[in-house]
Amino acid sequence: MNKKTGLGILFVFLSFIFVAGCDTIVKKGGGDTTEFKRGSSGLVMEFVRNYPGDGYIVNKDTPEDILIMIDLKNKGTYPDGDHFSKGKIYISGFDDEIVDITVKSKSLSDPDMFLAAASPINPLGGFATVEFDGNIIADKITVDEYNPTIMATACYPYSTKASPTVCVDPSPFDDRQEKVCHIGSQTLGTQGAPVAVTSIVQEAATDKIQFKITINNVGVGDVIKTGDSNNKEEDGTTVPTLDRCSPLSGGKLNRKDFDRVQVKKIKIGSVDLWNANKNLNKCSPFADGSNDIIKLFNGEGFVICTLTVSELGGGVQSAYTTPLNIELEYNYRSTISKPIKISKLTTIGDDDENEETVYPEEYTPDGAEWN
Numbered sequence: 001m002n003k004k005t006g007l008g009i010l011f012v013f014l015s016f017i018f019v020a021g022c023d024t025i026v027k028k029g030g031g032d033t034t035e036f037k038r039g040s041s042g043l044v045m046e047f048v049r050n051y052p053g054d055g056y057i058v059n060k061d062t063p064e065d066i067l068i069m070i071d072l073k074n075k076g077t078y079p080d081g082d083h084f085s086k087g088k089i090y091i092s093g094f095d096d097e098i099v100d101i102t103v104k105s106k107s108l109s110d111p112d113m114f115l116a117a118a119s120p121i122n123p124l125g126g127f128a129t130v131e132f133d134g135n136i137i138a139d140k141i142t143v144d145e146y147n148p149t150i151m152a153t154a155c156y157p158y159s160t161k162a163s164p165t166v167c168v169d170p171s172p173f174d175d176r177q178e179k180v181c182h183i184g185s186q187t188l189g190t191q192g193a194p195v196a197v198t199s200i201v202q203e204a205a206t207d208k209i210q211f212k213i214t215i216n217n218v219g220v221g222d223v224i225k226t227g228d229s230n231n232k233e234e235d236g237t238t239v240p241t242l243d244r245c246s247p248l249s250g251g252k253l254n255r256k257d258f259d260r261v262q263v264k265k266i267k268i269g270s271v272d273l274w275n276a277n278k279n280l281n282k283c284s285p286f287a288d289g290s291n292d293i294i295k296l297f298n299g300e301g302f303v304i305c306t307l308t309v310s311e312l313g314g315g316v317q318s319a320y321t322t323p324l325n326i327e328l329e330y331n332y333r334s335t336i337s338k339p340i341k342i343s344k345l346t347t348i349g350d351d352d353e354n355e356e357t358v359y360p361e362e363y364t365p366d367g368a369e370w371n
Helices: 003-029
Strands: 043-047 055-058 064-074 088-092 099-101 105-107 127-136 149-162 165-168 185-187 195-205 208-217 222-224 228-232 238-240 260-268 271-275 293-295 300-308 320-339 341-344 346-348 356-358
Touching: 043 149, 043 320, 055 064, 064 088, 064 099, 064 149, 149 195, 165 195, 195 320, 208 260, 208 320, 222 260, 260 300, 271 300, 293 300
Parallel strands: 055 341
Antiparallel strands: 043 064, 064 127, 088 105, 088 149, 099 127, 149 320, 165 320, 185 195, 195 208, 208 300, 222 320, 228 238, 260 271, 260 293, 260 320, 346 356
16 A cells, blocks of 8 residues: 555545544434423522521620522523513511521622523523521520521512414314314423413314413412502502512512413414404403403413404415414512521620530530531
8 A cells, every 4th residue: 555545545534533523413412402491490599508507506795697598590481681670589587686687689680690591502591699698696596596497589570482383274074185184182391481381272163263272380489460469558559569579578469469370472373363562352261350361270270262264364275284372471489498597605604714605415616516
């Protein structure tokens, strides 16, 4: 074999490896790009390990520092940008005179809060960590052991978008011709949000199309209406439900503020079934005298939309499939909690010389706080 032939074979061999490698990369990256649109979570919270700690030993002479840290992860498909436009995280569940937290709420719209929605390029979604710092004041503890539960509450807006494929059939009772689809029902998965469109049921009728759209609270929190609360202030003014969601304020949510989901869009193909901008509504029933609020009973609600085949235009002659686009908006509230133990050091003796420190039974003063 001469030198040129050897170099040629080597070139072909290396080219083969390069092409095969590229092919492998393409195949690995060619998975299901819609996977991020699944799941039943929106904003998920978790206490950072040891923040707060499980237990604290406090001395009457020196306030003990306490730091609460919470990891936030946006596992759903809202918002459209990198940040929430509103919403807050609150800390509560303790006696303010004993556990003195400097600031007990943090805004989700803070520029440092990178909480972008999950997407094909970022399927895990955005994440951030919030911190609440303060002191434990031993002088205010009137018992040997104080056992509060630290609770974090998230109140935030969210949205659900679903686009199931449905069948449009102008002659649903004609079984003599071949059809690409048939009218029926379908169960849907989740859509990367705590509220999901869970099923679409189509009713067969001549020259008419009817859809029953069922939605469910599939998350682990509470669905709260958008806009203002049904509870008014003493002066008659209204307050947004997100502000009344706070466990720190004196205001309370009205029972009609819960389990309400707002319809933002329902569209079949290019034809609107519900559109506020066009004052168009072919759907019902809606709750509370509105034309856009679906009420949930035991976490489930529905709306029925109806239109004639002629309203689809184009002189529909045969069955075909088309997307049914649904968009919902709501506020959501979720909580996490962690119990902690605060033990107070006590002293025995009448003066500094005879004074003796008495430790809790579980405590060892040689460096390990708890047995």
